[in-house]
Amino acid sequence: MKTYPDISKLIKAKEAHRRVLAALSFEKKIELVFKLQERRRFVKSAQLVGKRRAKT
Amino acid sequence: MKETLKVLNSMLKAGVLQRYAIGGAVAAIYYLEPIDTVDLDIFVQLEMSGSELSILAPIYEHLSPLGYKARGEFVEIEGMPVQFLPVFNPLTEEAVAKARAIKYARVTTFIMRPEHLVAIMLDTGRAKDYLRIAMFLEQRAVNLRSLKPVLRRHGLDGKWKANEYRFKR
Numbered sequence: 001m002k003t004y005p006d007i008s009k010l011i012k013a014k015e016a017h018r019r020v021l022a023a024l025s026f027e028k029k030i031e032l033v034f035k036l037q038e039r040r041r042f043v044k045s046a047q048l049v050g051k052r053r054a055k056t
Numbered sequence: 057m058k059e060t061l062k063v064l065n066s067m068l069k070a071g072v073l074q075r076y077a078i079g080g081a082v083a084a085i086y087y088l089e090p091i092d093t094v095d096l097d098i099f100v101q102l103e104m105s106g107s108e109l110s111i112l113a114p115i116y117e118h119l120s121p122l123g124y125k126a127r128g129e130f131v132e133i134e135g136m137p138v139q140f141l142p143v144f145n146p147l148t149e150e151a152v153a154k155a156r157a158i159k160y161a162r163v164t165t166f167i168m169r170p171e172h173l174v175a176i177m178l179d180t181g182r183a184k185d186y187l188r189i190a191m192f193l194e195q196r197a198v199n200l201r202s203l204k205p206v207l208r209r210h211g212l213d214g215k216w217k218a219n220e221y222r223f224k225r
Contacts, residue, residue, distance in 0.1 A: 021089035022195055027161050030057050030082070032090040040092070 057096070058161040059134035063124070064098065065164065072118045075101040077155035077166045079141070079148075079176065084188055086158070087170050087197040091188075095130055095137040099168070101152050102142060115140050147175055147210040170198040171206045178212055178219070190223045 021029070067073045078086075080097030104111045119131055130137035143149040151172035158167050168176075174192050177185035192198040207213045 018089045019195070022087075022197070024090075026086050026158070029085050029090040030160075033085065033093060036090065036092055037094070 057134075057136055058163050060096065060136040060138065061160055061163045061165045063119075063122075063133050064138075067115070067118060070118065071103075072114055073100050074103055075152050075155075075166070077152040077168050079151065079168045079173065080139075081188075083168045083173055084192075086167050087173070088188075088191050088195055091191075095139050097139050097141060099141050099143055099148055099152050101149065111142055112140055145179075145210075147172070147179060147206075147212075150206075150209075151176060169202070171203040174198050174203055175206045175210060175212055178207070178215055179210070181215075181219075186219065186222050193223050 021032070024032075064073070064076055068076065077083075077099050078096065079099045080095070081091055081093035082096050085091055085093070100112075100115070102111055102114070104114070116126055116131065119133070120126075124131050124133045127137070130139050132138070141148075143152050151168045152166075154172065155166040155168050157164055159165070170192060174189050177189050204213070207216050
């Protein structure tokens, strides 16, 4: 029978990280959202460049 | 966002808004971890009442000369897309009336209480709303003792019971 790694530790660590994020100040959390948006814009523009390159 | 909030507060002073409260994802972020969102949902209580969305016209008329133009359903205020939503039922009216006064970068603002946010999400009932309700419960960001009376008052207890299984792991 195939065995798989136990990722419960990773999931617990993720949950702990989420709790840390939730405990940040409102200002800090909003700052993180803005950073997230910037990152998303960057990924989108990179995707567009990739698509344009693929066309040419 | 600080400058955006200052503009909203100036609208209170000018009497354009009777009351306002931050709702939607930004309000959820206050209680939860940061989640991705593009806009700031501002629920407003206006002097005027009516069933038409034109009741929002005074807001746009006030903002336009200040250089804040409408883009679709949003108004870009100090770099932040803001969506104004008039209170549209007794639940949203109560949520605005009972909003919590908080400070954001030393600016006073008003944010909906978690029990109202959860009740509004349940009422709206999109997949992402249910997901956020689960986050509120999981992170104990909402007190069930405060939530249950809100659900009862607004006829949502049946919907809660019918969907409770979605919010529990």
